[in-house]
Amino acid sequence: MMMREPFFWVTVWCGLIIMAFILLPLIEMMTAPSMPMLREAIQDRDVVRSIWLSIYTAGLAAVISFIFGTPLAYLLARRDFRGKRLVEGIIDLPIVIPHPVVGIAILSVAGHNHWIGRGLTELGARIMGSVTGIITVLTFVGLPLYLHAAKDGFESISPRLERVSRSLGASMFSTFFRITFPLAWRSMLVGIVMCSARAISEFGAVVVVAYHPMIAPVLIYERFEGYGLKYSQPVAVWLVLICLILFFILRFLTLSRKKET
Amino acid sequence: MIRIENLETRLTGFNLHEINLSIEGGEFFILMGPTGAGKTVLLEALAGLIPIQCGRIYIGGKDVTKLPPEKRDVSIVYQDYALFPHLTVLENIKYGLHFHRLEKTEAKKRLRKFVEELDLAHLENRLPLNLSGGELQRVALARALVVNPRVLLLDEPLSALDPSFREEIRYELKRLHQLYGTTCLMVTHDFAEALSLANRAAIINHGIIEQIGTMEDIFQKPRTEFIADFVGMKNIFAAEFEDSRAIIGGDLHVELGRLPSKSHGYIAIRPEDIVIHRKALASSMRNSFRGVVKGLFDSGFYYEIHLQVGKLTFKSLVTKKSLLELQIHEGVDILFSFKSAAIHTF
Numbered sequence: 001m002m003m004r005e006p007f008f009w010v011t012v013w014c015g016l017i018i019m020a021f022i023l024l025p026l027i028e029m030m031t032a033p034s035m036p037m038l039r040e041a042i043q044d045r046d047v048v049r050s051i052w053l054s055i056y057t058a059g060l061a062a063v064i065s066f067i068f069g070t071p072l073a074y075l076l077a078r079r080d081f082r083g084k085r086l087v088e089g090i091i092d093l094p095i096v097i098p099h100p101v102v103g104i105a106i107l108s109v110a111g112h113n114h115w116i117g118r119g120l121t122e123l124g125a126r127i128m129g130s131v132t133g134i135i136t137v138l139t140f141v142g143l144p145l146y147l148h149a150a151k152d153g154f155e156s157i158s159p160r161l162e163r164v165s166r167s168l169g170a171s172m173f174s175t176f177f178r179i180t181f182p183l184a185w186r187s188m189l190v191g192i193v194m195c196s197a198r199a200i201s202e203f204g205a206v207v208v209v210a211y212h213p214m215i216a217p218v219l220i221y222e223r224f225e226g227y228g229l230k231y232s233q234p235v236a237v238w239l240v241l242i243c244l245i246l247f248f249i250l251r252f253l254t255l256s257r258k259k260e261t
Numbered sequence: 262m263i264r265i266e267n268l269e270t271r272l273t274g275f276n277l278h279e280i281n282l283s284i285e286g287g288e289f290f291i292l293m294g295p296t297g298a299g300k301t302v303l304l305e306a307l308a309g310l311i312p313i314q315c316g317r318i319y320i321g322g323k324d325v326t327k328l329p330p331e332k333r334d335v336s337i338v339y340q341d342y343a344l345f346p347h348l349t350v351l352e353n354i355k356y357g358l359h360f361h362r363l364e365k366t367e368a369k370k371r372l373r374k375f376v377e378e379l380d381l382a383h384l385e386n387r388l389p390l391n392l393s394g395g396e397l398q399r400v401a402l403a404r405a406l407v408v409n410p411r412v413l414l415l416d417e418p419l420s421a422l423d424p425s426f427r428e429e430i431r432y433e434l435k436r437l438h439q440l441y442g443t444t445c446l447m448v449t450h451d452f453a454e455a456l457s458l459a460n461r462a463a464i465i466n467h468g469i470i471e472q473i474g475t476m477e478d479i480f481q482k483p484r485t486e487f488i489a490d491f492v493g494m495k496n497i498f499a500a501e502f503e504d505s506r507a508i509i510g511g512d513l514h515v516e517l518g519r520l521p522s523k524s525h526g527y528i529a530i531r532p533e534d535i536v537i538h539r540k541a542l543a544s545s546m547r548n549s550f551r552g553v554v555k556g557l558f559d560s561g562f563y564y565e566i567h568l569q570v571g572k573l574t575f576k577s578l579v580t581k582k583s584l585l586e587l588q589i590h591e592g593v594d595i596l597f598s599f600k601s602a603a604i605h606t607f
Binding site for chain 1: 305308331337339360361408
């Protein structure tokens with residue numbers, strides 16, 4: 001592609017428009033609240049509580065995805081089996097289902113009308129309007145992202161490394177922890193970051209399952225509804241700042257991985 | 262040392278059928294065949310790294326068919342080295358020692374021995390990332406041998422190397438084998454490699470072993486058309502036999518000087534055994550024909566000449582000098598001869 005060709009300018013202009021489209025609203029929102037308003041927002045107990053709740057529920061969702069998702073990601077990366085495509089399709093379902101529908105779907109199982117819901121109540125676990133419920137929802141929406149990242153990581157490791165390890169006397173468990181894990185941890189970490197970033201931004205599904213206790217997106221929505229744009233902006237800024245930090249960690253990790261290979 | 266009985270695998274793409282193979286302790290055995298023949302599958306089945314459909318595998322007299330790879334005492338070295346990229350050279354070599362209950366001093370002694378033996382001391386703390394192919398393969402060999410395996414499996418260990426390193430590692434393999442007497446089973450599709458390393462080999466094609474024997478037997482007495490072609494017998498003709506004569510291409514009579522076996526239906530002649538000449542020779546060669554030069558192909562030191570006789574094409578090798586002296590070029594009518602003893606039937 002030559003510079004000065006019309007085609008080249010089309011690509012540049014489209015790029016610029018997209019940059020502006022993404023950045024303008026964000027910059028506008030970030031700079032709208034004054035410093036005192038921001039300070040006031042972060043001193044507001046409800047705000048702090050909601051942001052903290054957002055972070056730790058999203059983090060827990062990522063940890064749960066890590067624990068239960070890693071073996072499945074490994075299986076998908078290493079084995080071909082009948083129905084593998086189907087399993088992969090099922091994993092992607094949470095990404096394509098509209099978010100409020102996710103909430104409703106989870107309540108259909110966890111509500112009083114379902115035996116699982118009744119069983120959970122008997123065990124003392126409540127989904128509706130509880131932290132448990134929030135974590136359940138966030139895991140549901142975040143899991144696919146973790147699975148994809150971890151699977152990609154495992155796939156990038158030659159199975160021959162594991163085979164050599166086995167032939168040298170290591171069991172499958174030793175092989176996993178000495179060879180596979182040290183080589184895949186970076187992808188897994190990227191998966192964890194992506195999973196929690198996705199979870200922290202969830203609104204539609206959470207609002208159905210648990211309006212209270214309030215996570216940050218729900219609080220922002222409530223302030224917007226009740227008091228208007230001005231009052232929702234400071235909370236939004238704080239939430240975005242946190243999302244950005246997550247995003248930069250992600251970029252940093254993926255970039256430094258590329259350098260190595 | 263190794264005995265494989267009726268081994269079959271069913272994987273997507275590569276299947277092995279009724280593999281029967283027996284390898285002596287201390288032997289350097291070669292498994293040869295074209296790409297996709299199932300050579301690597303056989304190695305990995307032996308190491309327990311892929312599931313097998315049926316059959317039995319014995320190593321050192323013990324039935325290991327059901328054993329996991331880590332209990333088989335079989336090391337494997339791959340073409341792409343398969344070094345652990347996150348571990349240093351020394352940590353790579355040491356890796357297997359963790360899993361073999363050894364006394365600390367003994368483990369250390371063995372480690373030092375192989376680091377010295379393969380001249381890796383100056384690379385100990387380097388990561389595999391920046392090493393040359395030859396160095397990588399030396400590390401892989403040290404890692405495989407340090408656990409004192411009963412069998413060393415080598416999956417085309419020289420194929421990915423530059424020619425200079427290939428020579429070096431081939432020499433290294435030979436030396437290590439003579440030094441430690443480890444039973445080696447090596448996969449290759451290079452005949453020269455095979456000849457220089459092993460005394461016995463098996464040829465595998467489409468998942469079936471077509472011939473097992475000494476290198477000389479396979480080279481001189483290929484049992485199938487595929488093997489004859491594989492080992493460079495470029496003149497292979499379907500033949501009908503009449504007493505001690507073979508009739509090829511319908512009307513060309515070739516004197517064999519002996520009675521062929523009844524089951525045979527082919528003759529094969531090496532191109533280097535066909536002599537080209539301008540005038541009739543008074544020689545011991547019983548077969549002499551006239552042909553037309555149909556093609557000349559430069560193959561480095563030699564030219565491959567294609568000679569047409571009726572419907573048949575004979576291939577011979579000549580040096581550039583003879584080519585000039587005999588004034589051979591395309592379309593020339595010329596004589597060629599070969600001894601009866603150079604004809605192989607199968």
